[in-house]
Amino acid sequence: xxxxxxxxxxxxxxxxxxxxxxxxxxxxxxxxxxxxxxxxxxxxxxxxxxxxxxxxxxxxxxxxxxxxxxxxxxxxxxxxxxxxxxxxxxxxxxxxxxxxxxxxxxxxxxxxxxxxxxxxxxxxxxxxxxxxxxxxxxxxxxxxxxxxxxxxxxxxxxxxxxxxxxxxxxxxxxxxxxxxxxxxxxxxxxxxxxxxxxxxxxxxxxxxxxxxxxxxxxxx
Amino acid sequence: xxxxxxxxxxxxxxxxxxxxxxxxxxxxxxxxxxxxxxxxxxxxxxxxxxxxxxxxxxxxxxxxxxxxxxxxxxxxxxxxxxxxxxxxxxxxxxxxxxxxxxxxxxxxxxxxxxxxxxxxxxxxxxxxxxxxxxxxxxxxxxxxxxxxxxxxxxxxx
Numbered sequence: 001x002x003x004x005x006x007x008x009x010x011x012x013x014x015x016x017x018x019x020x021x022x023x024x025x026x027x028x029x030x031x032x033x034x035x036x037x038x039x040x041x042x043x044x045x046x047x048x049x050x051x052x053x054x055x056x057x058x059x060x061x062x063x064x065x066x067x068x069x070x071x072x073x074x075x076x077x078x079x080x081x082x083x084x085x086x087x088x089x090x091x092x093x094x095x096x097x098x099x100x101x102x103x104x105x106x107x108x109x110x111x112x113x114x115x116x117x118x119x120x121x122x123x124x125x126x127x128x129x130x131x132x133x134x135x136x137x138x139x140x141x142x143x144x145x146x147x148x149x150x151x152x153x154x155x156x157x158x159x160x161x162x163x164x165x166x167x168x169x170x171x172x173x174x175x176x177x178x179x180x181x182x183x184x185x186x187x188x189x190x191x192x193x194x195x196x197x198x199x200x201x202x203x204x205x206x207x208x209x210x211x212x213x214x215x216x217x218x219x220x
Numbered sequence: 221x222x223x224x225x226x227x228x229x230x231x232x233x234x235x236x237x238x239x240x241x242x243x244x245x246x247x248x249x250x251x252x253x254x255x256x257x258x259x260x261x262x263x264x265x266x267x268x269x270x271x272x273x274x275x276x277x278x279x280x281x282x283x284x285x286x287x288x289x290x291x292x293x294x295x296x297x298x299x300x301x302x303x304x305x306x307x308x309x310x311x312x313x314x315x316x317x318x319x320x321x322x323x324x325x326x327x328x329x330x331x332x333x334x335x336x337x338x339x340x341x342x343x344x345x346x347x348x349x350x351x352x353x354x355x356x357x358x359x360x361x362x363x364x365x366x367x368x369x370x371x372x373x374x375x376x377x
Binding site (some may be wrong): 030033104145148149179180181182183184185187188189190191192194196 | 306349
């Protein structure tokens with residue numbers, strides 16, 4: 001199955017956060033080995049440009065992303081000002097209800113993160129708003145690994161995924177890794193999604209189709 | 221005359237083999253049909269029974285990415301511990317999970333599981349990030365149906 005994925009599909013890793021250039025190069029090498037073709041990086045401009053040079057040699061597409069964390073809508077608006085031109089993908093981590101609603105409405109936001117702090121505000125109304133405004137729900141797997149024994153978080157995640165699948169909302173998963181030991185293989189991602197209650201078809205589309213569609217939309 | 225008798229015997233033998241094969245192939249269906257007639261079970265239930273795949277062995281070949289040396293016993297212990305944490309004792313008893321082989325030099329190993337618990341084991345491999353105090357990453361390379369192929373895959377580059 002892994003080989004099939006490598007040969008025929010475009011796989012995207014939507015979030016890595018290397019602190020140094022060497023770390024970034026090691027992560028990109030391993031991601032290529034896992035079969036990824038498009039990688040989104042959250043780092044400083046210098047590191048990104050250096051990594052882009054390296055990635056061009058290996059024919060890999062690198063994109064720049066940013067994560068905005070905000071508690072209120074006014075703070076969120078301030079942080080989002082002028083952000084679209086500098087970054088390819090904008091993710092929003094709402095830690096307040098008004099910020100969550102702003103993220104669902106604002107056209108500058110691409111994905112909304114499901115974290116330990118934001119999970120309280122991602123309810124059915126929020127998911128419906130996200131569908132209406134073509135937003136994607138992003139699940140950082142680092143957060144899932146860190147809170148795997150927190151039954152309340154896992155229960156909330158399972159419920160949200162169930163509703164999202166029912167409403168046909170786009171879901172993506174990212175590793176949010178800082179080192180090579182936090183990266184995720186596509187098969188791991190599919191398996192963990194199935195374990196969390198998504199159907200096989202939806203988990204496959206979450207890994208293959210949805211990230212590709214998101215990146216195509218962003219690069220238009 | 222002898223030739224005719226011989227050809228008849230061969231013909232009967234062939235027909236017998238063919239009939240035996242057909243009966244073996246349709247054995248399950250005949251059993252289900254019998255149950256349906258005797259107990260009056262619903263057709264949808266029978267269809268679901270037919271669709272159910274048999275439990276088959278699967279061998280997951282994986283690679284450990286780590287800066288330090290990992291031993292087979294350490295890996296085995298971590299696998300059991302994490303599976304118990306994730307699924308509990310009851311969940312662990314339902315799945316097939318066994319570390320068959322681990323090459324400490326190549327850092328590659330084989331886990332035996334079955335087609336039903338394959339995705340649980342794959343998720344488990346993804347969730348293991350530490351063995352003792354050593355940071356690790358377990359990457360699945362391939363899933364096969366035979367141990368011979370799995371052993372070949374370990375040695376291949």
